[in-house]
Every structure is written in C-alpha cells, then in structure tokens.
Amino acid sequence: MKGKRAGYWLVLPYVVFLLVFMAYPVLFSVWLTFHDWNLVSPDIPFVGLENYKRLLNDDLFFKALWNTLRFILINIPLQIGLALILAVALNQPLKGRGFFRGAYFLPVVTSGVVISFLWAWMLSTDDGLINGLLQKAGLHPVPWLTSETWAMPSIAWVAAWKNLGYYVVIFLAGLQSIPKQLYEAARIDGATSLQCFFRITIPMLNPAMLLVVILSTINGFQLFTEPYIMTGGGPANSSLSVVMYIYKNAFQSLDMGYAATIGLVLALIILSVSMIQKRLLEKDVTY
Numbered sequence: 001m002k003g004k005r006a007g008y009w010l011v012l013p014y015v016v017f018l019l020v021f022m023a024y025p026v027l028f029s030v031w032l033t034f035h036d037w038n039l040v041s042p043d044i045p046f047v048g049l050e051n052y053k054r055l056l057n058d059d060l061f062f063k064a065l066w067n068t069l070r071f072i073l074i075n076i077p078l079q080i081g082l083a084l085i086l087a088v089a090l091n092q093p094l095k096g097r098g099f100f101r102g103a104y105f106l107p108v109v110t111s112g113v114v115i116s117f118l119w120a121w122m123l124s125t126d127d128g129l130i131n132g133l134l135q136k137a138g139l140h141p142v143p144w145l146t147s148e149t150w151a152m153p154s155i156a157w158v159a160a161w162k163n164l165g166y167y168v169v170i171f172l173a174g175l176q177s178i179p180k181q182l183y184e185a186a187r188i189d190g191a192t193s194l195q196c197f198f199r200i201t202i203p204m205l206n207p208a209m210l211l212v213v214i215l216s217t218i219n220g221f222q223l224f225t226e227p228y229i230m231t232g233g234g235p236a237n238s239s240l241s242v243v244m245y246i247y248k249n250a251f252q253s254l255d256m257g258y259a260a261t262i263g264l265v266l267a268l269i270i271l272s273v274s275m276i277q278k279r280l281l282e283k284d285v286t287y
Helices: 002-032 050-056 059-090 097-109 113-122 131-136 149-178 178-189 193-204 208-219 226-228 244-253 256-284
Strands: none
Touching: 002 131, 002 256, 050 256, 059 097, 059 149, 059 208, 059 244, 097 149, 097 178, 097 208, 097 256, 113 131, 113 149, 149 208, 178 193, 193 226, 226 244
16 A cells, blocks of 8 residues: 555656646647637637637638648658668768767757758858859859748758758667668578668668658648748748747737637647558558
8 A cells, every 4th residue: 555655656746747737738728729818818708619710711821731741741751861871871880980970960959040040041042151152163043041932942951951860860770670680691692782771671660760750740740940030931921830820820919719729720630640641651560
C-alpha cells in the first residue's frame, strides 16, 4: 500500500502538468471555437457554429492551406533526399566524419529567427549573396522572396536546410542498425554498390523513413517562423501559412474564437494526414 502511495506521489507532478498545460488549453480552445472573444473583453458571447461557417467561406484560409501544402510537397522530398545522401556519406569511414556530423547538426540547434534573418539577407534581390554570385557568373538576379513563384520554394529550401541535421541523425541510426552480414552476402553473390543500396539499404531504412515522413509533415503544417520573418506572408499572400494566418487572426485582429477554430481544423488535418501516411507506408515496414 505504501508503495502504491509513493507511486501516486511520484506521478502527480506529471499529471498536474498534463492537465494544466495540455488538457486545459485543448479543451478551452475547443470551447472557444463556439464563442466570440477579443482577448481583453470579459464578455465572451456564444456564437454557435458561426466560426465554422465563416471558415468554409474564407478564401484566405484555403489559400493559406494550399500554400502550406505546396510547402510540404516541396520541402519533404528535398529534405528526405538530402538527408539520405548525407547520412549514407557520413556512414562511411571518411576522415573528419565527426566534424561533418556536428556541422550538419548545427543549424538544428540554431535559432530559427537567426537563420531566417540570415537567409533573408542571402536571398535579397538587390544586395543578397546568392544574386551577387549569379551576377558574377553572368546570370540575371532572381526575385527569391519577392516573386509569387519563388517565395515558397525559397522558404522550403531554408526550412529543409535548417532541419536537415535532425533527419540525418535519424537515418544514420537506421543505417547503423542494418546487419553488415547482409552486405557481405550480397557482395559474395556479385551485387554492385547501387544494387546493395536499393535492395538492402532502402528497404531496411523503411522504419526510419516512416518516422521522417510523418515528422516532416507535422513540422510542415506548423510552418511559421520562416515566412513570418522572410516574406511576411507575401507577396500577395503567396507564402502565407495556416499557422501564420492563425497568428494574424489571434494577435492582430484579436479574433480569438475564429483563430481557435482554424487551429482546431488544422489539428484535425494533421491527425488525418499522419494516420493516412502511417497506414500507407507501414505496409512496407519491417521492424
């Protein structure tokens, strides 16, 4: 009995933390979707399903959702491809391997705000480093952040560069768990390096691949810092993300009920997409 009581006391801080900082905000947000609140007024009138009806007729929300999906479609293949290539390279017995592993992880632990300001300067149309190099090579400058065509791909590249090290670590862990005997047996049978990569490495990395795809998708739907700092959502809302739209409604328009509604819908979208990805990709996973 004393052991049970001691256990209850040990888990109590976590239960309190869970209730106060996770369960209560979620339930309050759901409750807020049925109300109209400007954050400062003590009156919070009940509006029923009005926020949901407004959402269905909000063209800007669907534009922000499309922008976010476009970001994910560019960011995930780019991120996974680069992370896989680097992980395979860093898994080889190369000189200075420890240094490169640390160097590629450095952007992950660097502030997203700092990285966004740095890349905003590098991608600047007039005096940016990238366009300076292009002009020295005899090419025309590209409006990376001021063009509706280039703004979101530029942001996708910066986000991929920042998070690359995190996914390299996941792939490295997956690569190091593959038994070397598989490669030795394949070599004896005459398999080339390319055949070993596609017949052994890729199938054995499926659990890591599933994890990376789901994490990348969730992170992609939460896009905020890069477009907020680098483009402000422009030009013409072409880089406005859903989370940025929530922020604008909540803290610029002080429309907390509508912001909570968008947030709840976004959470349901993330949950649905993650479950679909898990169902589709888990078929090929062997643990």
